[in-house]
Amino acid sequence: MMVSIGIDVGGTGLKAGAVSERGEILSKVSCPTLPERGFEAVVADMARLAVRAAEEAGAAMEEVRSVGIGIPGVHDPARNLVVRCVNLYWKDVPLIDEMHRYLSVPVYVDNDATVAGLAESVAGASRGMHSSVLITLGTGIGSAIIIDGRIYAGAHGCGGEMGHIITHAGGILCSCGHRGCWERYASASGLIRLGQEIAKRNPDGVIARKSGGNPEAIDARMVLDSAKEGDPDAMQAFETYTEELAIGLSSIVVALDPEMIVLGGGVAGAGEFLLQAVRKKIAEYAIFPDMPLPRIELAITGNDAGIIGAAHLGR
Amino acid sequence: MMVSIGIDVGGTGLKAGAVSERGEILSKVSCPTLPERGFEAVVADMARLAVRAAEEAGAAMEEVRSVGIGIPGVHDPARNLVVRCVNLYWKDVPLIDEMHRYLSVPVYVDNDATVAGLAESVAGASRGMHSSVLITLGTGIGSAIIIDGRIYAGAHGCGGEMGHIITHAGGILCSCGHRGCWERYASASGLIRLGQEIAKRNPDGVIARKSGGNPEAIDARMVLDSAKEGDPDAMQAFETYTEELAIGLSSIVVALDPEMIVLGGGVAGAGEFLLQAVRKKIAEYAIFPDMPLPRIELAITGNDAGIIGAAHLGR
Numbered sequence: 001m002m003v004s005i006g007i008d009v010g011g012t013g014l015k016a017g018a019v020s021e022r023g024e025i026l027s028k029v030s031c032p033t034l035p036e037r038g039f040e041a042v043v044a045d046m047a048r049l050a051v052r053a054a055e056e057a058g059a060a061m062e063e064v065r066s067v068g069i070g071i072p073g074v075h076d077p078a079r080n081l082v083v084r085c086v087n088l089y090w091k092d093v094p095l096i097d098e099m100h101r102y103l104s105v106p107v108y109v110d111n112d113a114t115v116a117g118l119a120e121s122v123a124g125a126s127r128g129m130h131s132s133v134l135i136t137l138g139t140g141i142g143s144a145i146i147i148d149g150r151i152y153a154g155a156h157g158c159g160g161e162m163g164h165i166i167t168h169a170g171g172i173l174c175s176c177g178h179r180g181c182w183e184r185y186a187s188a189s190g191l192i193r194l195g196q197e198i199a200k201r202n203p204d205g206v207i208a209r210k211s212g213g214n215p216e217a218i219d220a221r222m223v224l225d226s227a228k229e230g231d232p233d234a235m236q237a238f239e240t241y242t243e244e245l246a247i248g249l250s251s252i253v254v255a256l257d258p259e260m261i262v263l264g265g266g267v268a269g270a271g272e273f274l275l276q277a278v279r280k281k282i283a284e285y286a287i288f289p290d291m292p293l294p295r296i297e298l299a300i301t302g303n304d305a306g307i308i309g310a311a312h313l314g315r
Numbered sequence: 316m317m318v319s320i321g322i323d324v325g326g327t328g329l330k331a332g333a334v335s336e337r338g339e340i341l342s343k344v345s346c347p348t349l350p351e352r353g354f355e356a357v358v359a360d361m362a363r364l365a366v367r368a369a370e371e372a373g374a375a376m377e378e379v380r381s382v383g384i385g386i387p388g389v390h391d392p393a394r395n396l397v398v399r400c401v402n403l404y405w406k407d408v409p410l411i412d413e414m415h416r417y418l419s420v421p422v423y424v425d426n427d428a429t430v431a432g433l434a435e436s437v438a439g440a441s442r443g444m445h446s447s448v449l450i451t452l453g454t455g456i457g458s459a460i461i462i463d464g465r466i467y468a469g470a471h472g473c474g475g476e477m478g479h480i481i482t483h484a485g486g487i488l489c490s491c492g493h494r495g496c497w498e499r500y501a502s503a504s505g506l507i508r509l510g511q512e513i514a515k516r517n518p519d520g521v522i523a524r525k526s527g528g529n530p531e532a533i534d535a536r537m538v539l540d541s542a543k544e545g546d547p548d549a550m551q552a553f554e555t556y557t558e559e560l561a562i563g564l565s566s567i568v569v570a571l572d573p574e575m576i577v578l579g580g581g582v583a584g585a586g587e588f589l590l591q592a593v594r595k596k597i598a599e600y601a602i603f604p605d606m607p608l609p610r611i612e613l614a615i616t617g618n619d620a621g622i623i624g625a626a627h628l629g630r
Contacts, residue, residue, distance in 0.1 A: 166565060255567070
């Protein structure tokens with residue numbers, strides 16, 4: 001029985017799993033990342049996890065078709081290097097070569113948001129779609145473009161970084177060094193900032209109270225829950241937030257016209273509440289009123305996305 | 316000898332040509348559009364032009380592989396209708412069916428910017444590229460995405476409309492009904508607006524003088540030429556303009572990472588002067604400093620783009 005191994009690399013934990021030809025997860029194993037040990041030690045653990053994942057699925061190493069790795073960073077396929085992986089302190093790391101010290105199977109590497117997009121397209125919301133875009137709403141905005149079931153990564157492997165499209169020229173400074181990137185406004189961080197502004201303006205309000213008066217304690221969930229409960233301040237923040245979200249999504253629609261846009265990441269935990277608001281706003285932003293719009297759905301592969309998507313790299 | 320016919324539909328003129336398998340134009344014919352006659356009369360002329368273009372190339376109708384049409388509007392491939400063509404007063408026009416009243420060959424229709432992008436990718440600057448994006452800087456901004464030598468038009472055929480990505484949320488009202496679309500800032504119209512502002516601020520300046528004191532007479536050429544000549548006001552307008560251009564282009568780079576971006580349309584007539592400025596700014600906007608950037612080049616197919624590109628539709 002042939003399997004593929006998917007490895008999900010995070011700043012705190014490594015997860016690996018064997019995935020069948022049909023896309024089912026047959027085993028799951030994990031260990032802490034401990035990136036301060038240096039990349040060689042981390043990669044040795046990744047290789048060990050891959051072997052254990054195969055073993056626990058009852059697959060011999062000869063039955064492992066490939067090992068795929070999703071990283072929180074950028075991989076340059078031309079030079080076979082992980083160019084940057086901030087959480088892991090990696091810069092120009094030869095991840096694939098290092099893995100091949102332990103394993104002789106093909107190894108593929110891609111960005112974690114890209115991998116999650118692939119997972120959704122093979123086993124999630126956008127399964128069977130002509131084209132889809134995954135947007136993960138977390139600390140930043142991750143994204144992936146899937147065309148005909150395959151990742152579209154661009155000519156140099158660094159496309160699909162929609163968090164850095166500029167929606168507010170001259171706006172808030174972004175971690176990338178430029179101003180007005182979409183993720184400054186429409187990520188969980190953008191929503192938190194709106195919540196903090198409200199708590200400052202209205203220190204007796206619901207959000208200020210939930211945070212115990214500490215603006216640093218405000219998280220996206222607090223703002224979303226308060227909005228769901230009908231708090232007018234939070235509802236206003238949510239309205240502004242979904243407007244920001246729609247502004248970037250509408251740029252994706254006019255540029256790519258995908259069959260589906262899938263929303264994932266922490267903010268997507270707001271579920272139907274978010275979905276209804278975004279669908280409404282996207283319709284308002286249509287530039288061709290007579291043409292169909294992309295479907296907007298929530299990601300469903302969740303915690304398994306990293307393993308499933310990574311296992312499908314190179315397929 | 317097999318040929319394809321390309322038809323370039325404009326608000327004032329119709330042009331058609333026979334194009335060989337190798338992409339050479341073998342004949343060119345044209346006539347006025349006169350759209351006020353109604354679409355049936357215009358389409359009858361288009362069919363006549365197609366027949367004449369074949370005749371003048373010495374090809375029998377049996378040797379015509381296809382007729383492709385580039386329109387200044389939107390075609391819905393699902394319903395086989397031209398949804399909208401403002402210059403021609405067309406709305407929901409069954410262009411392909413109407414052409415088939417006269418011709419029995421396959422007929423393909425697409426947007427003129429898309430067709431121009433295809434022309435560049437088969438016979439122009441982006442020939443042989445993995446992926447390219449054509450941006451035409453005219454009254455608005457037209458665009459086309461070409462992946463693996465084929466137009467990427469999205470799930471419903473309305474992708475590649477990058478003029479309407481929102482770079483200035485809440486900014487200037489656009490003809491599409493939304494605010495802050497890139498084309499309000501980075502099209503020829505955007506440049507003209509900057510020139511008009513200068514002429515207003517400095518009524519004795521070079522631009523005001525060139526326009527004879529009439530702000531309505533200012534065109535993109537006047538501003539570009541004045542900047543080339545070193546007029547400080549015009550140079551400042553040009554600096555602002557290329558910044559606006561780079562803001563949208565950088566969003567295209569992070570989203571699509573194409574191998575090449577081709578600049579066409581009136582403003583691209585500024586040639587190397589524009590190219591050097593845009594290349595410099597695009598490098599400043601890079602979010603991955605270690606990764607290669609798309610090449611930026613000027614469109615070269617010019618007036619023949621519509622015929623060449625349309626003839627390649629469906630190939």
